[in-house]
Amino acid sequence: MNSPSAAPAPAIEFAARQARALLVHARLCAEYGAPFPFFSTKDPLSELVSALLSHRTKNAESHRAYQELRATLPTWEAVRDAPTEAVQYAIRACTWPEQKAPRIQAVLREISQRCGTDAPCALDFLAEMPIPEARAWLESISGVGPKTSAATLLFSTLRIPAMPVDSHHHRVAQRLGLIGPKVGEGPAHKLLEALLPPGWDAQQVYDHHEAFMFHGQKCCYFSAPACARCVVLDQCPFGQGRMQASKVA
């Protein structure tokens, strides 16, 4: 989302957006020190639950909620079958535990039914599918959107090159004109992924996502982006507009 004081970035044609995305990628990767080590070593089912916990929650809080859930109910079967209040209590460190607890249990039930197993299956079979099919399989579960499916595939031990777009990544991409001003986080996934070279491996896709996210956290803030010290100001219509406006004022 753009801050209210500057005009939204204008749309530019696909080839220009692609070139800009790659140039910005190179600059941000250099700025923040790519390649970035993968932060997670979770299996895909654990990563899926972790991603569900992380929605609109700070990393430290969702990590605490995940740890307590695992300590209280050590198997996903136990989480699925526990009283919902027990799951809700275990994950109370994250936002909206009253919504996330029943959602997580419903997701675990759905996966168990699809796999036809007593315990929810591990989801390792997703590695055998083409990426769009693996994403579609996950996103056909109620409560699983494109960010969660991509996080499950990329961050888990599967290391499949699917790209999540979080709020920082989305804001930076929008200000740079890589997506239109009205494109939401969900639809942004396909549009931004289309700008990446098709042969990129998981590390490259991960670096792209992390570099945009770090930029949103460390420079391109929501309400007062630090455009004057931004390494991609020359590529950013939104930032250039702000700089011009501050000279006029």
Ligand code: SF4
């Ligand atoms: S110039 Fe940089 S900090 Fe400013 S809006 Fe653009 S990307 Fe964000």
